[in-house]
Amino acid sequence: MSTTTHPILARQAPAHDNLLEVTGLHKHFPIRQGILFQRRIGAVRAVDGIDFSVGAGESLGLVGESGCGKSTTGRLITRLLEPTAGTITFDGEDITHTSVSGMRQARRNLQMIFQDPYSSLNPRHTVGTIIETPMKLNGVNPPQGLKRRAQELLETVGLNPEHYNRYPNEFSGGQRQRIGIARALALRPKLIVADEPVSALDVSIQAQVVNLLQDLQREFGIAFVFIAHDLAVVRHFSERVAVMYLGRIVEIADREALYALPRHPYTHALLSAVPEADPDLTGARERIRLAGDVPSPINPPSGCRFRTRCWKARDKCATEEPPLVRIPGNAEGHLTACHFPEEPTTAPRADVVLDPALAAMEETSTGTTGMPT
Template sequence: MTQTSAHATPHSSAATPAPQPPLIEVTDLQVHFPVRAGILFDHQVAAVRAVDGLSFSLHRGEVLGLVGESGCGKSTTGRAVARLERPTAGSIRLDGTDISRLRGTELRRVRRRVQMIFQDPFASLNPRMTIGQLVGEPLGVHRLVAKDERPVRVAELLRTVGLDPASVSRYPHEFSGGQRQRIGIARALAVEPEVIVADEPISALDVSIQAQVVNLLADLRAAYGLAFLFIAHDLAVVRHVSDRVAVMYLGKIVELADRDDLYAHALHPYTQALLSAVPVPDPVVEQHREQIILHGDVPSPMSPPSGCRFRTRCWKAQEVCAEVEPPLVELATRHWTACHFPDVT
């Protein structure tokens, strides 16, 4: 299943312009991690099905939010799109070219176009390298700037993310968490990418700093036309930054829609439960609204339930849910849901 979006634009003639092809198109993506046992005769006994057949598209300049509980496969999906994980099956097309099996020089070219911002800004920075070296390293790896010109470019990148260029000789431990994340953003920007995979980029930061980093990413999107795959578990933040939102559960997308449509009328029970847990900044409304409590734990990705994977925690589950896996289908305009009993009223 492949989704495409048709953003209408004003045109002088009556003809409607054809929709632009997606920049990234993911089809039936699977990322499985083998579980091995044995000493003398090592062999695979099972597999963790972290990502187990999902499809989505990302257009130029778009922000696609990817949300779900911890362990649902969000980060693995992002790492696969950035080709830090090799897919087990499926395809990842960048401008029509499948990048899922590329290696060597061809893969290096792709990584210049798709960069990643990591969740932990300290763990993602080499503590033995100065900030100038960290931000300047991609320029040398991809041979974008002559060595004697790199300090100028590094200073420009640091200014772009709101850091003092005079700090190039300092080390990561000398900066705060928010400043370290800005360094990671500057490093990602160094190669002039088209897509940035942001893997929970604010979850490790103080609340007072989170808004600053979110606003910085929004400014960079506007200035450079960047597309973002924005991975998060904070639905309030995702609503603020995203154009579309995909909801994941146990390795699969269960709902995908335009942001406002999804938040106003979620069709899947799991999405409804997630949204009911988001606080409302109105004490009267918050006091009287119903919160959906999910019972039980998330099943193991080594042995997911048959049929619908959410059925073990779903209050709507019936016999068919255990027998048939619901496909992800378009039930409303640009609104896809994988559920046998969606809330379409």
């Protein structure tokens, strides 16, 4: 493993060896003007300097509003996008600028599950071909043969091995996402980046797929970066949660600490919007409605980026960007970027069940043997 660790990363996951370390990661998409002679007139600052780590076998949830940079972060980690600046260290190796051949080796242990199960599978290939392709490209020859290995993976994700010769258009959305999961598992990776893996599915199917991922994590010891905007799903799946806003991480903590005591106003607002399972509690919790729209990532606000929508903003927030640090009252590993954090008395209840469907699935998990959907 890496011999030097960024001080923020060292405080984030003390119970795990860091499998993934991201330091000072930026991704700016240039804006150009002109037809024959183009010139750069600005940039979309999709990811603008983030630090986090993921331990071996750990699950980190990455949450935030649409457009905050979550999916871009996932594609940077897997090097589907080239970073503008920063460092990505995976399994002790710096992969920030690794060559194509070098990334082929890294991707044996670093896979991705895409958001849309309809567009992420090649409609001209059979399910067997889709699952076998990663193994063929990486020269993996299982003792039992590629076909048998693909069929075993279909069984693992709750599908029938006889589906091997079928095409993606013959399956439902939930089944297609299971096929995508089987493809990601083909090389037995150490880390999977799951980019909104259940957002396109019905709630009941979401719970089945999330439980499937949890079962696979426990069985194979896979680490996850779980990207989602649904805080109920993230609470169900992730051990730690990082909250993003306008390209920056504003809070990161263990799941229980974050949901019991959100210190950043933005995190507090997000949690206040999650529906209660008990209708009697709905009126007891204050709903925080954020004013205005999310600022443009082309020209983000100075200082704290959330200040234009924050009810606690003061002059200091406009001139000084708050660092992501452990503030008084936070548990170990709970980092918050706020000059005027929320007090414990304003935090939502820790014992609230956030989603009735997911709560029911916790009690009767279908796992890998559940009815395929």
